[in-house]
Amino acid sequence: MSEQxxxxxxxxxxxxxxxxxxxxxxxxxxxxxxxxxxxxLVIALVLLFVVGAITSGDRxxxxxxxxxxxxxxxxxxxxxxxxxxxxxxxxxxxxxxxVMGLATVVATLTSVQLAATQSSWILMVLVALAVGAxxxxxxxxxxxxxxxxxxxxxxxxxVGARGLAELISGRSTQIVVNQDxxxxxxxxxxGVPVLVWIFLLAAVAGWFLLxxxxxxxxxxxxxxxxxxxxxxGIKVKRHLVYLYVLAGLAAGIAAVMMLGRTTAGTSTHGxxxxxxxxxxxxxxxxxxxxxxxxxxxxxxxVLIFSTLTNVFIQNNLDTSVQALxxxxxxxxxxxxxxxxxxxxxxxxxxxxxAKA
Amino acid sequence: MFEEDQPRPLLEVRGITKxxxxxxxxxxxxxxxxxxxxxxxxxxNGAGKSTLIKTLSGVHQPDGGEIRWEGKEISIPGPTxxxxxxxxxMYQELDVVDGLSVAENxxxxxxxxxxxxxxxxxxxxxxxxxxxxxxxxxxxxxxxxGTLSAANKQIVSMARALSRDTKLIIMDEPSAILDSxxxxxxxxxxxxxxxxxxxxxxxxxRLEEIRQIGDRISVIKDGRSTASGLSVTDTSRAxxxxxxxxxxxxxxxxxxxxxxxxxxIVLKVDNLELAGHFEDVSFTVRAGEIVGLAGLxxxxxxxxxxxxxxxxxxxxxxxxxxxxxxRPGSVPAAVDxxxxxxxxxxxxxxLILDEPIFKNVTLSxxxxxxxxxxxxxxxxxxxxxxxxxxxxxxxxxPDRPARTLSGGxxxxxxxxxxxxxxxxxxxxxxxTRGVDVGARAEIYALIRKLATAGTAIIVVSSxxxxxxxxxDNVLVIDDxxxxxxxxxxxxDEHGVLDLVMKGSAA
Numbered sequence: 001m002s003e004q005x006x007x008x009x010x011x012x013x014x015x016x017x018x019x020x021x022x023x024x025x026x027x028x029x030x031x032x033x034x035x036x037x038x039x040x041l042v043i044a045l046v047l048l049f050v051v052g053a054i055t056s057g058d059r060x061x062x063x064x065x066x067x068x069x070x071x072x073x074x075x076x077x078x079x080x081x082x083x084x085x086x087x088x089x090x091x092x093x094x095x096x097x098x099v100m101g102l103a104t105v106v107a108t109l110t111s112v113q114l115a116a117t118q119s120s121w122i123l124m125v126l127v128a129l130a131v132g133a134x135x136x137x138x139x140x141x142x143x144x145x146x147x148x149x150x151x152x153x154x155x156x157x158x159v160g161a162r163g164l165a166e167l168i169s170g171r172s173t174q175i176v177v178n179q180d181x182x183x184x185x186x187x188x189x190x191g192v193p194v195l196v197w198i199f200l201l202a203a204v205a206g207w208f209l210l211x212x213x214x215x216x217x218x219x220x221x222x223x224x225x226x227x228x229x230x231x232x233g234i235k236v237k238r239h240l241v242y243l244y245v246l247a248g249l250a251a252g253i254a255a256v257m258m259l260g261r262t263t264a265g266t267s268t269h270g271x272x273x274x275x276x277x278x279x280x281x282x283x284x285x286x287x288x289x290x291x292x293x294x295x296x297x298x299x300x301x302v303l304i305f306s307t308l309t310n311v312f313i314q315n316n317l318d319t320s321v322q323a324l325x326x327x328x329x330x331x332x333x334x335x336x337x338x339x340x341x342x343x344x345x346x347x348x349x350x351x352x353x354a355k356a
Numbered sequence: 357m358f359e360e361d362q363p364r365p366l367l368e369v370r371g372i373t374k375x376x377x378x379x380x381x382x383x384x385x386x387x388x389x390x391x392x393x394x395x396x397x398x399x400x401n402g403a404g405k406s407t408l409i410k411t412l413s414g415v416h417q418p419d420g421g422e423i424r425w426e427g428k429e430i431s432i433p434g435p436t437x438x439x440x441x442x443x444x445x446m447y448q449e450l451d452v453v454d455g456l457s458v459a460e461n462x463x464x465x466x467x468x469x470x471x472x473x474x475x476x477x478x479x480x481x482x483x484x485x486x487x488x489x490x491x492x493x494x495x496x497x498x499x500x501x502g503t504l505s506a507a508n509k510q511i512v513s514m515a516r517a518l519s520r521d522t523k524l525i526i527m528d529e530p531s532a533i534l535d536s537x538x539x540x541x542x543x544x545x546x547x548x549x550x551x552x553x554x555x556x557x558x559x560x561x562r563l564e565e566i567r568q569i570g571d572r573i574s575v576i577k578d579g580r581s582t583a584s585g586l587s588v589t590d591t592s593r594a595x596x597x598x599x600x601x602x603x604x605x606x607x608x609x610x611x612x613x614x615x616x617x618x619x620x621i622v623l624k625v626d627n628l629e630l631a632g633h634f635e636d637v638s639f640t641v642r643a644g645e646i647v648g649l650a651g652l653x654x655x656x657x658x659x660x661x662x663x664x665x666x667x668x669x670x671x672x673x674x675x676x677x678x679x680x681x682x683r684p685g686s687v688p689a690a691v692d693x694x695x696x697x698x699x700x701x702x703x704x705x706x707l708i709l710d711e712p713i714f715k716n717v718t719l720s721x722x723x724x725x726x727x728x729x730x731x732x733x734x735x736x737x738x739x740x741x742x743x744x745x746x747x748x749x750x751x752x753x754p755d756r757p758a759r760t761l762s763g764g765x766x767x768x769x770x771x772x773x774x775x776x777x778x779x780x781x782x783x784x785x786x787x788t789r790g791v792d793v794g795a796r797a798e799i800y801a802l803i804r805k806l807a808t809a810g811t812a813i814i815v816v817s818s819x820x821x822x823x824x825x826x827x828d829n830v831l832v833i834d835d836x837x838x839x840x841x842x843x844x845x846x847x848d849e850h851g852v853l854d855l856v857m858k859g860s861a862a
Contacts, residue, residue, distance in 0.1 A: 213729045217715075217722050224708035231667060231699050231706070232719040232773065233691030291710060 040336065041284065041300035048307045056314040065310065067193060073306035074199035075257045077299065079270075080277040080284075081206040082250025084298045086243050087281050088210065090223040090290025091150040093244065095139060095157035096251040097273030101266070102165040103131040103255030108174035108265030121181035124259070129252040135161055136248020140241030154244075158274065165267035174265045185260025195257050202253065207295040219243065223290025279326070280305055283333040304329070364427060366391045366555050367412075367443075367524060372421030374407055381407040383579040384421070387557075389524065394546060394556045396566045396588070399576035400600055400792040402762065405559050408576065409526050412557075413445040414438035444517030445526040448533070450509045454502030459483035461501050462516045486515040489552070490545050507538035514545060525549065526557045531565055532790070535818050537652055543569050561600070561792055563593055564821070575599040601794040608797045609825035610804040615645040620678075622812035623695070623781045625664060628673035633659045634836030637673070641781070641812040646803065648827030648844060649816045650852050656836040657816045658700055661783050664814075665697045666690040677781060691720060696774030698767070700785040700816075706770050707758045714740035714754035717772045743772035747802060764788075764795030771802060782806065782813045788822065800826055820849045832856065 052060035059065065079096050086093045106112065107128040116123040135157060142153045176182060187194050210216040218239050221229045230236045251270075258269050282288055283304065284297025305326065312322040369387040373380070382404050389395045399405045410416045412423070414432040422429055425441055432438050438445070452461050459480045460467075468475045468482070483497035492511050495504075501512060510530055517525050527546075531539045546556055546569055560566055566573060567588060575583040575596065582599045619642040629635040634656045641647045649657045662668045664675050669685025676682060677693040690697075699705035707716050714733075717740040718725065725735045740754045749768045751761075758769060767787060774782055787803065788796045803826060807813050817823050823830060824844050832840040832847075834856045840847075 212731055214723050214726045214731060215729065217731060220711070221708055221715075221719060224711055225704070227705045228699075228708055229719065230687060231665075231697055233688050234719070235688055291708065 038285070038294065038296050038300060041297060041304065045300060045304050045307060048304065048311060052307065052311040052314065055311065060311065060314050065314075067196070069303070069306050069310045070196045070199070071193055071261070072309065073302045074193075074195040075254050075261065076273060076276050076280065076306070077199045077302040078202045078250050078254045078257065079273055080280045080298050080302050081202050081295060082247035083274075083277045084206065084281050084284075084286055084293050084295055085210065085219055086150075086247045087278070087286050087288060088223050088290060088293025089219045089240065089243050090226065091143070091240065091243065092154065092278070092288075093136075093139065093247045094151065094154040094274045095135065095161060096247060096254075096277060097270035097275075098158045098161035098165070099132055099135040099248055099251040100255045100258065100270035100273060101268065102135065102161040102168075103128040103252050104258055104265035104269045105165040105169045105174065105267055106131045106265075107255065107259060108176055109168065110174075113177055116178050116181070121178050121184065124176075124178060124181055125256050128255040128259070129249060132248040132250070132252020132255060133245050134248070135251070136245040137241065139248065140244030143244065144237040144240040162267060169265070169267050171267060176259055176263045176265070182260065182263060185257070195260060198253065198257060202250070203295060203299050206298075210293055210295055215239075215242070220291060220293065223287075223293070225291070276305065279330050283330060301333075363390055365389060365424075366426060368424040369408075369412070370422050370424075372408075372411060372418040372423065374411060374416060374418050381579055382411070382418070384581065385576055385579070386581045386584045387574050388585055389555050389557060390572075391523070391555050392550045392553045393571040394550055394558050394569050395585075396558045396560060396570035396573045397576065398559075398561060398563075398566065398573060398596065398600055400561065400794055403576045403600070404579040405576060406528070407579075409445060409528055409557075409559065412438065412443060412526060414443075439520055439522075442521055442523035443526065444520065444522045444524070446510065446513045446517070446528060446530060448528050448530075450506070450513055452501050452509050452512055455500065457498050457500055458487075458495060458504075458512050458515075459497035461512050462486060462497075462519050464516065466520065482519070483515065486518050487511070489518060489548065490514055491548055492545075505538075506533040507541065510534075510542065511545065514549070518549075522554060524555045524557065526559070528559045529561075530558070531560060531562065535652065535654065537654070539565065563596055563793070566596075567593075577602060597793055608800060610801045612646070612804055612828055613808065615642050615828055619643045619645065622678060623664075623814075624674075624676045624679075626674045626676070628660070628663060628675065629671050630656075630659060630663050630668055631671040634663075634833075637831075637838055639831055639838070639841060641814060643780070643810045643812055644807050645829065646807050646813045646815060646827045648823035648830045649814065649833055650820050650823040650830050650847075651833035652856055654835070655833045655856070657833055658785055659836075660833070661697070661785050661814065661816050664690070665695055665783055667697070691777070691779070694779045695781040695783060696720070696777060696779040697783045698770040698774070698785060698787060700789070702763070702766050702770065702790070707766060709759035710757055712755045713744070713749070713758055713761070713769060716758045716769050717743060717754075717776060720773055721776050739776050740772065743775050746775070747772055748798070762792075762795065763790035764792065764799060767791055767799055768802070771806070775806075780810070780812060782811050783816075784813060785816045786818065787815065788817070788819075820852050824849065824852070 079100065083093055083096060107124045112124060112127050139154055139157055142148050143150050185194055189197055210219065218234055221234060222236055222239060226236060259265055280301035281298050284294055284301035286293040286297060308325060308329070309322060365388045367387065367389040369385060371384045371386060372382055373384060374382040385404065385408055387397070387408070397405055397408065407416060411418050412432065414435045414437050417431070417433070423432065424430065430441070432441065453464065456464070462483045463479055468479045480497040484493065487493055487495050487497070490511055495508060495511060501509060504512070514525065530542055534542060546558070549556060558569060570588040573583065573586045573588055573591060573596070574581060577600060621640045622643050623641040625640070626638050628637045637660055639647065649660060651657050659668065663670050666682065666685055666687045666689055674681050677695060680693060682693050683689040703709060708719070714737045718736040722731065722736060725732045725739070737754050743749070744752050744754060747768045749765050749772065758766060761769070784803065788799055791799060803813060803815070815823060815826050824847055827844045830842060830844045830847060831838050832852055832855050840855050
């Protein structure tokens, strides 16, 4: 038996690990939490701005162009916020782009527009929201009660909703004739377009819902461990339905915004938006496997992509180059995310052996 | 028997040390393994058993000390080097590939092939021979491993070890994922191996098991050897516990006070049936009473518990709490009525590992703390803190992620969850699985304390001794039928086994 003298160290890894105490100063805990993760995204965004400013100068760095970036970000932004909830709960929604397209078509049908002219432009909004929420309800019921994998169920909706939109519209573009609607949607408030305000409101509401309410806690719990949540008495199936309805509703809101921006409804609206949304959510730091979600990250993710697009347009660069850059950003962001996740888990004894 | 003609040790480890980023995991461990022996390595969670294994299998390099193999000093620079020497390791998380066949798994990494083309027939034939050597000739080499039970996956893992010229197999808590019937089979296989001259290093913290299978024992505590090469037959249980924990553990099970016969019946189960699993289960639990469900694996103990809880939908019969009949198949209904479950698989069914302790504690009650949907994390944290103090949960930091806690403290989170909820009924499925010896006594004491405070408790465990030691009344279950219902003090482990055997024979 050896009696070697060695430096005293707690052998139990769980006892020696240090973790942020509740009383840690606010800045510290901010940096350790989601704020710290967002910091990386803010730096990336600032870098993009620097590149934009250097390559395009005043054409890039002026208030009008900033609003252009925001306006461009707003529609995909609202969709991404809805998708953030679904992904945080460990699900996926591939249908949001198609559902948005379908909602623009249904809301601009002649009959709907006629009724809206007779009553109020609000009717068009309600129809778009109802279409979005309805499609989400179907997704949710099929997934939660039909036990169909979310990927497949929403893939079916992606294809089906697009097909239905084409059928209804006859593949033609339906112009918005309701001037009240257009006036509201294209207005400015305090110098900022209504579309951007909607995005901002959706972000604030989304953040509150995810971080401060029982709805958000359920969402994170289900994403973190569905079985444990079920056995703790949480009504998991019902909540899953709510989540997909929420994502559909966000697509409905985006449809209203799209009608305002393009003044027309068509079955081609929202093509590939689901992928842009998922990219923004994942780049933002929400875990694809669920259990951790950040609205702030999603907003930053959306802004990074829209700024990138803007910088490329300002420099007359090919959209193909832009797509390539997007791909690189997604991979780099996910690699960094895994690094973060790994460093967060060193506490469970996965530390690399230190070289003596 | 070894003293007379001591053979040359196969493996000798002297004073190895290992440090990880500031944590001294091994501070001087000795181990001497003879050919053909079962050498048990014991120690509590965190004692350094896993680090020792990983050092021997080439995953980690020791910082100091020496390793001798068949008399020669060696270093094991990587897993392949260990395999080349003849050291195979069976980890707890079995490293088999579910999508491949039994034979493909056995020859994973050293496929029988020429020019990249696999010899399927030859591979299957050799695999069959290896499986026969392990007494499992019935296992088909072409079966997909994913369809096998954990026990059979272990057999595949051992056959893989045999497929190379292995002289030493390290088994890391192989029984942790098995039930008692399967453990008996595992022991048979281990004896087959040692009869062929292969040495086995058997890691475990289950004392009973080690008595059955081991030849000699080495004990590690806090990264240091506290005993090395003790004879199994000459070392008492109390001595082993002292070596592992550094303190004397007497009376592991707390003394219960008899439940007054006029104590109110809290939980009543009437003719409960889950088609294809169990039928006609009826019993009652009074306030302050602990009822144990004993039986072998496959006796459907857990299924009964899950059906009471509504996680499975009963095909007939009723469950009532304080006279109120529950809606079958609804967990929320059971929870609302006052039943709490601590599930069998703590990590996959009980906890959200990356969330802090307090959110895990309030997972069933956060809605109650919230005001019209707005969370009140401050109140949640306070409630969690209260339970942390009451249950002596360590570390006492409500913001610590559940993942970083030991098994015993994770179990306490689940108890705390239902204490915050205030459920009059607690269902505990394997409350000490993965909890080390020292912490077990503490969990037992807590469970008894809860009962004394008036909670009606049902305990299910694969360790019959635990059920008998903890419970006031016991239901012995065999193949989905209650065969006996009696006082725990009227039974002992052999008595239960006898009952079960008779039940099966009939």
